Amino acid sequence: MQRLGIGAIFLALTAGAAWAHAADQGFVLLLPTDVYIAAGGITVALTVALLAVLPAGVARALFRPxxxxxxxxxxxxxxxxxxxxxxxxxxxxxxxxxxxxxxxxxxxxxxxxxxxxxxxxxxxxxxxxxxxxxxxxxxxxxxxxxxxxxxxxxxxxxxxxxxxxxxxxxxxxxxxxxxxxxxxxxxxxxxxxxxxxxxxxxxxxxxxxxxxxxxxxxxxxxxxxxxxxxxxxxxxxGLPGWRILAAPVPSLGLAVLMLALLASGSFDGLNETFLWIGLLGHNPLEFPGRSAVIWPNLLGLMAANAALVAVLAGFLWMGDRLAGGHVPLRVLLCRYAPTMLPISLAYHISHYLTSFLMDGQYVLAWLADTLGAGHVHVSAGFLATPGTVRAIWMTQAGVVVAGHVIAILLAHAIAVRTGRGTWRATLSQAPLAVFMIGYTVLGLWLLAAPRGA
Incomplete structure (x- = not known):
């Protein structure tokens, strides 16, 4: 494990200027990310528990613009x-x-x-x-x-x-x-x-x-x-996501696209990790290049999308049956797919935050050079101190957890709007809550996982 951390730090500090993802993974490995990941999962779980004892209309009232x-x-x-x-x-x-x-x-x-x-x-x-x-x-x-x-x-x-x-x-x-x-x-x-x-x-x-x-x-x-x-x-x-409650239920195709945003974003975080590269049979510290993993990445992307749709559909079906409902699976997917948007957006922002802080400097440098406004020095110095990297990672983790909390509130509001009281709505959302808690942990792990590409 020590060699793994040293190797990741070396990669982070010697990475050249290229369009890439976060380069702070070496220091992230030194943070107590397991504690932060556990805290994120507990926060989402407490949100579910709180909704179970609050009046039925609270979640919906929060999203009133x-x-x-x-x-x-x-x-x-x-x-x-x-x-x-x-x-x-x-x-x-x-x-x-x-x-x-x-x-x-x-x-x-x-x-x-x-x-x-x-x-x-x-x-x-x-x-x-x-x-x-x-x-x-x-x-x-x-x-x-x-x-x-x-x-x-x-x-x-x-x-x-x-x-x-x-x-x-x-x-x-x-x-x-x-x-x-x-x-x-x-x-x-x-x-x-x-x-x-x-x-x-x-x-x-x-x-x-x-x-x-x-x-x-x-x-x-x-x-x-x-x-x-x-x-x-x-x-x-209004609160982020209020338009999800105001908008009509999407078609099945649009619902699948909304889920594809989450699945593709998650695979974007997975496909550069040591875990994924190791599964493909390559040494993460001697990555052979993107041309060597074209088909595995394409197949992985398709598999991630299919798996998310299937797993979410299963949890929604279990929740509906647990609450005594008989809603068709197609209707459940269309109804609750928009509630995944806060998670996919939160992960998009978190996943690319470090890239934006780094590559955004190149945008400013190009603009300054084009406009004759002087030289902009591009620096990765903010990735060279544990304190700055900790602040970045905590921001990323906070955004991910906030996205999951908003998603749970939206799902609960939709369940209540369909005519179910607080208890039946909470019961129907129990499997979905398990899914979201698990996805919170997965999202935070992806942010902290060492990368080899």
Missing amino acids: AMLTRRPASPRHATSLLVTAILLWLIWRGLAASRDPMANPMTLSVWVVFWIALVSLQGIFGDLWRSLNPWTGAAALVRRMTGWRAPLRYPRALGHWPGVGGFLAFAGFLLADPAPADPARLAAAVGGYWALTMGAVLLFGAPWLVRAEGITLLMRSYARMGVFGRARGRLAV
Whole structure:
């Protein structure tokens, strides 16, 4: 174990500048993470116990939003066109500029600004994507200039399933492609996807974006977690997740996509651990490179998604039967899948926090260099002291635990809303509570586990 810790510290302190995940694992191994993990699981368990003795309407009342002013009109198409122009410029720079991921704006914009920062902000504040979507403005411009009308009707039978496939393809590229941070490779993938989606929007109209485009569905799902949103035509603010209770029950395809956000994020944390690399038969301290684990990672990603859906479905079924219900399994999955969004968002924020603190400096350095604002020194010094790493890890752990607590409150509120009293609602949620406590422990372990990739 001592050799393992020394090796992890060596990796953390000698890692080069590259788009990667947290580099603080060496010091995390020296923290009493077992105590913190146990405390996180106990906190979630106490939340369940508290809900069992509180009045039935408490959980739902916590998510009642406060009404603010009428929501002002926003120039959505103008901002969308601006984002589209920036995206096309980034694609050009990705193909023509430096192949250094930390110096090319294509890589920095996609993996740091969009995937880490914007996705997190979308889940914290609300639907920012509505104004930034890079297809809506272009489609509106084509309609205005040519009078174009979509010639095809989107097949309702497809539901949201094309979006599920699109998101899994994105996750596969992120986790299994040999070089997802290579600017030219990334530019080709992003440019091709933008063009294909634009063609589908012109053929099927706006329904393609809200039903079949994986990134838009991802962002719309996380928007349900935002503290700001619309309610009865007004801008409203509430506890994170209040829009989950206000929104209609999703279709089965959309529910599966919401679960895929959690499963894919969890596998993102697992696939670089010593455990996973060891299971694949490789020495974690002599990782052979991503090209050696393409198919294992793709199969692992698919298995993680299938396993989460199956396990959650089993716990929901047990809970419903335990409370004397006979709700169809499909209905249970659709009803409770949105309650997993706080967990997946919390893990997304926690998992990428250290990467953002490190790679975000490269974004600032590129901006300063481009604008002639001077030199920004990029430093990993904050990862060289146990105190700073402890503060980072405690923040990550706190976010994960908070996400699980919100998820339990939402699930309880939904159970009560279906007509069950406090006792029957708590009884029906008992297996789900066991699942969430276990997932809390798993999420915190993934944050603390040593990495070899």
